[in-house]
Amino acid sequence: MRDRIVEAASHEIRRRGLRxxxxxxxxxxGMSTKTLYGCFPSKDVLIATILHEAIIELQDKEKEIMANPDLTTLDKLKRCLILIPTDFQFIGLNLITELQRYYPxxxxxxxxxxNKQWDSITELFHEGINQGLLRPFNTKIFIDLYVGGLYRLIENSSDHKSSITLQESLRDMGEILLSGIIKKEG
Incomplete structure (x- = not known):
């Protein structure tokens, strides 16, 4: 029953946000609110459960990517930088703004x-540097730029009602951070 509720709540979030x-x-x-509250005593607990499951899914996906011998270091890095839980691939950034505002x-x-789950990506950075695929750089600054960029996108989403999805934003940001903006010659 809990899984059914979480699945339905995820659907509502995709459809209507956190409202x-x-x-x-x-x-x-198809149940009474009393039964629903018997499984989840509050909406806060339900949202926390969905978030917890999403984080576990991200960690599992990251492990799967890291263990895949068919992927190159750069492929792994690109995939890890745009990881999003399956249920939230097409959500807008404004959902995260709602989470900030209403569910602190x-x-x-x-x-x-x-801010803390960067061990695998840092490992990939070092692997890429050792393989000559990446130039040496300050990984802490990269992480700060990525997280800061994500926060800025979230901040701007509430002002501009952008239709860009979280996945599109992460993909574009990761591409800019990994490849830069200088046009390649020849």
């Missing part, structure tokens, strides 16, 4: 994850 009510969700899954505890969890 759905527990009553709306109960109707969607859950935002804190995401913020900590964004």
């Amino acid at each position: 759905f009510t527990m009553g709306d969700l109960a109707k969607r899954v 505890d859950q935002w804190k969890t995401l913020d900590q994850f964004l």
Whole structure:
């Protein structure tokens, strides 16, 4: 039953953002709100559960990428930089703004994850440098630029109502950070 509720809540988030009510969700899954609150005592707990599952999914996907012998170091790096939970690939950045504004505890969890889960990517940076695929650089600055860029995109999304998705934003940002903006000669 919990999985059914989480799945329905994820669908509501994709459809309406975080503005759905527990009553709306109960109707969607065909149960009473009392039953729903028996599984999830609050919407905050439900959002925290969805976020926790999304983080676990990201960690599993990252492990899968890192263990794939068919991918080059650069392929692994590019894929890890644009990892997004399956249910949230097409969400807009404004959803993260809603999370920040209305669910500060859950935002804190995401913020900590964004700032601390860089071990595999740092490993790929060093691997790429050792293989001569990347020039030596300050990995801490790269991470700060990436996270800061993501925060800036989130900030701007509430002002401009951009239709760009989270996945598109991460892909473009990663490409700029990895390849730069200088046109290649010849």
